[in-house]
Amino acid sequence: MPRAGLDPAAVVAAAAGLADEVGLANVTMGLLAERLGVRAPSLYKHVSSQADLNRRIAVLALTELGDVLRDALQGRSGRDALAAAARTMRAYVVEHPGRYAATIRLNADSPDDPVVAAGARVLDSLSAVLAGYKLDPADTVHALRLLRSLFHGFAVLEAAGGFEMDTDVDESFEWLIGFVDRGLTS
Amino acid sequence: MPRAGLDPAAVVAAAAGLADEVGLANVTMGLLAERLGVRAPSLYKHVSSQADLNRRIAVLALTELGDVLRDALQGRSGRDALAAAARTMRAYVVEHPGRYAATIRLNADSPDDPVVAAGARVLDSLSAVLAGYKLDPADTVHALRLLRSLFHGFAVLEAAGGFEMDTDVDESFEWLIGFVDRGLTS
DNA sequence: GGGTATGGCTAATGCTGTTAGCTTTTAGCT
DNA sequence: AGCTAAAAGCTAACAGCATTAGCCATACCC
Incomplete structure (x- = not known):
């Protein structure tokens, strides 16, 4: 019985991919375990509960989103930056609906929760847009x-x-970008 | 063993109230049954499944929201109407978070689903705001x-x-109303 | 009053998430 | 190299959930 070589990051990555494929609500411990070639209880060696798994998926999603936003905003300002941020966020959610769904139901109980830091990076990008x-x-x-x-x-x-x-x-989405740009300009 | 005198409307109303109290995700058939003084399987005489129950809660919520919106918009137009609609929607969601949550995850498979009609009434009110x-x-x-x-x-x-x-x-909310009003006016 | 649809019940099933406890592998230390 | 111990997997088991099957009593209708 060889070992699968899992770690928390691998489990979360697989869960995020699965969530994008079948929907976050259908990411069951059994299904995830099967995807990883492992039995369900083994997952608890890497993740403490399903709620914990969801929180970790959310952190992954917010981190990725923060990264692509930062990249998209490089060297842009004003309406260009606004449009880039808007399109980037929309594209991310369309491509990764399961991951993004994990970010919605969050209760950041502790103030040093990694989810807070990851969310803050996204907010920083949006602040950068407004700075223009x-x-x-x-x-x-x-x-x-x-x-x-x-x-x-x-x-x-x-x-x-x-x-x-x-x-x-x-x-509609492009119209909306124009609407916000005009409102922020005047 | 006396009869409880339930009907689908009573079950849905109780479920909606429970959802507002404990959160939609925690509205379990057992808890709802207990609230109604009945055993869980009895609920299936009035509602065909939990998904059906959620859909009915959503219809209730959208209907109520459509009603309060219609009332709030009586005799108003322009910015007044916009502000009234915005505040009314916000107040409804704050007061009835569980009901409103039921409206989010919807798959209106059939075109004559009552949820479509109820949603259309809400949209009508928003259209009325824009007509100003x-x-x-x-x-x-x-x-x-x-x-x-x-x-x-x-x-x-x-x-x-x-x-x-x-x-x-x-x-922030009031600022936001002003922002949209200005954008729609120019 | 008798017949029937209805609304409740208990019992049982299958699928969840999760825990306990055991066994084997892997990594680290001497 | 070999020993030790932590880590990673496993099976078995439990509790809670939605849901179904089948039974019995109630309420209405003529």
């Missing part, structure tokens, strides 16, 4: 919340198939 | 998606405790 606009400093937090709410809401609705009408969703 | 602005008809669908995404995203993030910074969330 001349905003009253008192409004920056409001604008940040606007971006988060809007991108998050759009992503969730699109992922849930919530846009029934046959008008092109891409077109 | 002079928009290019081609942009109306985009603006509708903007409102949905923004309100939904804000509600989800607030319900999840996602706004960590200590700036007042109410203030």
Whole structure:
């Protein structure tokens, strides 16, 4: 009986991939174990519970998202940066719906939870976008919340198939970027 | 052994109340049955499955939301209507987080699903808000998606405790209403 | 009052997540 | 090289969940 050579990172990576394929809700310990060529109880040597697994998937997703955002924003500012951030976030959620879903139901109980740090990096990128606009400093937090709410809401609705009408969703998204840019500029 | 006198509406109403109290994910058939003074299998005389129960809760929530929106928009237009709709939706989600959560994970398989009709009534109210602005008809669908995404995203993030910074969330929300109003006016 | 649909029940099944305890491998130390 | 001990896998078992099957009592209708 050879050993599988797993570690927490490998388990989380497999779980994230599985979540993207079959949906986060269908990522069962048994299915994940099968995917890894292992029995379900063995997973508990690497991950302490399913809730822990979900939290780790969320950290992975936020870290990846922070990375691609940072890359996408390199050398851009103003409307270019806004559009790049928006398209990057949308693309990430479309490509990795399972991972992203893990970031929604979070209860960051402890303040030094890695999920907080990973989320902060995403927020930093959004702040960088806003830095390209001349905003009253008192409004920056409001604008940040606007971006988060809007991108998050759009992503969730699109992922849930919530846009029934046959008008092109891409077109709506680009229109939305223009709307926000104009609002932040004036 | 006297009879409990249940019907589907009573079961759904109890489930919705329970969801608001303990969270939708914790609404188990056993807990719901206990709340109703009945054993779990008896619920299947009124509801065909837990998925069916969730769908019915969603219909209830969307219907209620459509009603309060209609009331709130009576006699208002322009920025007044926008602000009323926004505050009403936010208040509903804060008061009924469990019900609202049921509206998120929906797969409206059949086109005559009651959930579609209930959702359409909410959309109608949002359309009525937009009617108060002079928009290019081609942009109306985009603006509708903007409102949905923004309100939904804000509600989800607030319900999840996602706004960590200590700036007042109410203030951000009002700022956001002003932002959208300005953008739709120009 | 008698017949029937209905709403409740108990018992049982299958699928979860999770724990306990055992065994083998692997890595580290001398 | 060989010994030791931690780590990583396993089987067996349990508890909680949704759900089904089948039974019995109740309430309505004529």
